Amino acid sequence: MNTRRNFLRMGVFATAALGLPFAYACHPKQHFEPRSPRTVRRALVLWFSQTGNTQRIGRLLAAVWRKNGLEVTAAEIRQFDPGSALGYDLIAMGCPVNHYDAPGYVKSWLPRLPHLQGASVAAFVTHGLPPSNQHNTACAILELLAQRGGVPVGLATFGNFGTYPPLWAFYPESALKTSAFPNETTYDQVRQYAGELLVQASAGNAFEFSRELSFGDVKKSLAPIWFSKMITDEHSIDKERCQHCGTCAELCPTGAIDPEKGVVNKAICVDCMGCINNCPAQAVRMVYWGKPLVGYRDFLREKGIVIKEPEEISIMGKEKHEFSYN
Ligand SMILES: Cc1cc2nc3c(=O)[nH]c(=O)nc-3n(C[C@H](O)[C@H](O)[C@H](O)COP(=O)(O)O)c2cc1C
Incomplete structure (x- = not known):
C-alpha cells in the first residue's frame, strides 16, 4: 500500500517538474496593435x-x-x-x-x-x-x-x-x-x-x-549553466602562454577574467566559453567532465574548416561598433 502511495506521489512530483516548464513555455499568441504605413528610412x-x-x-x-x-x-x-x-x-x-x-x-x-x-x-x-x-x-x-x-x-x-x-x-x-x-x-x-x-x-x-x-x-529550467559549471573540472588562464591581447576579458560578458593574474572568477562566470573559443594563444584551459576542451577557432584550424562568408561581405564594410574576433 505504502509503495503504491509513494509511487503515486513520485508520479505527481515528476509530472509537475516536467509539466510546469511546458505550461510556462506554452503562452498564447501575442497580439500587437498595427501602426499606420510609413516610409522606412x-x-x-x-x-x-x-x-x-x-x-x-x-x-x-x-x-x-x-x-x-x-x-x-x-x-x-x-x-x-x-x-x-x-x-x-x-x-x-x-x-x-x-x-x-x-x-x-x-x-x-x-x-x-x-x-x-x-x-x-x-x-x-x-x-x-x-x-x-x-x-x-x-x-x-x-x-x-x-x-x-x-x-x-x-x-x-x-x-x-x-x-x-x-x-x-x-x-x-x-x-x-x-x-x-x-x-x-x-x-x-x-x-x-x-x-x-x-x-x-x-x-x-x-x-x-x-x-x-x-x-x-x-532543460533550461534545470539550471544548465550551474550544471555546466559543476562539471567543469578546471577553468584557468595559462600565464606562460597568454599574449596579453585582452580578447578573453573583452568578450567575457560578466567581467570574470583577470588575464594579468591568470584567474577566472568562477562565481560570476556564465560558462559562455567566449574565452576559450577566441583565445589566439591556447592560453585558456578548460577541462570538462575530465576532457580538456579545444576552442572553436583552434578546432576550425585543426580540421581545416572555413566558414563561408556571404557574397555581400565585400560591401558589408567594417562597422564602427563590432568586435574583431581572433
Ligand atoms: C556555451 C554555449 C552554449 C550553447 N548552447 C546552445 C543551445 O542551448 N542551443 C543551441 O541551439 N545552440 C547552442 N549553442 C550554439 C550557439 O548558439 C551557436 O553556435 C551560435 O551561432 C553562436 O553565435 P555567436 O558566434 O554569435 O556567439 C551554444 C554555444 C555555446 C558556446
Whole structure:
C-alpha cells in the first residue's frame, strides 16, 4: 500500500517538474496593435555575438537594407549606448542561443533601451545544429523589444556549426557533419528575412507570435549553466602562454577574467566559453567532465574548416561598433 502511495506521489512530483516548464513555455499568441504605413528610412541592427556568427548575420541584414537605400546603424550591444536607440523606424536585435536561452547579458541589456515609440522591431537568433530552444529564445528577445514599446514585425532563427566546445570533445563526428553551416541557403534566408521585415515595417503591420512547446525549455529550467559549471573540472588562464591581447576579458560578458593574474572568477562566470573559443594563444584551459576542451577557432584550424562568408561581405564594410574576433 505504502509503495503504491509513494509511487503515486513520485508520479505527481515528476509530472509537475516536467509539466510546469511546458505550461510556462506554452503562452498564447501575442497580439500587437498595427501602426499606420510609413516610409522606412532609418534602421538599427544590434547583436550580441561571442564568436561572430550572429555578428555576420546582423551585418548581412544591414547590408541588404543599405542596398535598399536605408540609412543603417549596425552595432554590437557591448559597444552601443542603449540610450541612442531612438529615432529608428526599424530595429533588429540578434543573439546566439546559449544553454537553451538568450544570454543573460542580452536579457538585462534590452530593458535599458528607451521607449521605442512604436518602432518596428524584429529578432534573429543563431544556434548550433542540432538546434535547441531557438524559437523560444527569439520569442524572448521579441517580447523584451515589445515591452520597450516596439511593434513586432518578425522573428527568425539561423543554424550554424555550433560553437559549443564539448560538442566536438564528446561527439566529434556528429559535430563535423554540420561544419558546412552557415551555407548559401542560410544567407538566402537572411536576405529574404531582411526583405520581409522591410515590407512588414513599411505596411505598419504587427506580427503575432507565440512560444512553442519545447523540450529545450525543460532543460533550461534545470539550471544548465550551474550544471555546466559543476562539471567543469578546471577553468584557468595559462600565464606562460597568454599574449596579453585582452580578447578573453573583452568578450567575457560578466567581467570574470583577470588575464594579468591568470584567474577566472568562477562565481560570476556564465560558462559562455567566449574565452576559450577566441583565445589566439591556447592560453585558456578548460577541462570538462575530465576532457580538456579545444576552442572553436583552434578546432576550425585543426580540421581545416572555413566558414563561408556571404557574397555581400565585400560591401558589408567594417562597422564602427563590432568586435574583431581572433
Ligand atoms: C556555451 C554555449 C552554449 C550553447 N548552447 C546552445 C543551445 O542551448 N542551443 C543551441 O541551439 N545552440 C547552442 N549553442 C550554439 C550557439 O548558439 C551557436 O553556435 C551560435 O551561432 C553562436 O553565435 P555567436 O558566434 O554569435 O556567439 C551554444 C554555444 C555555446 C558556446
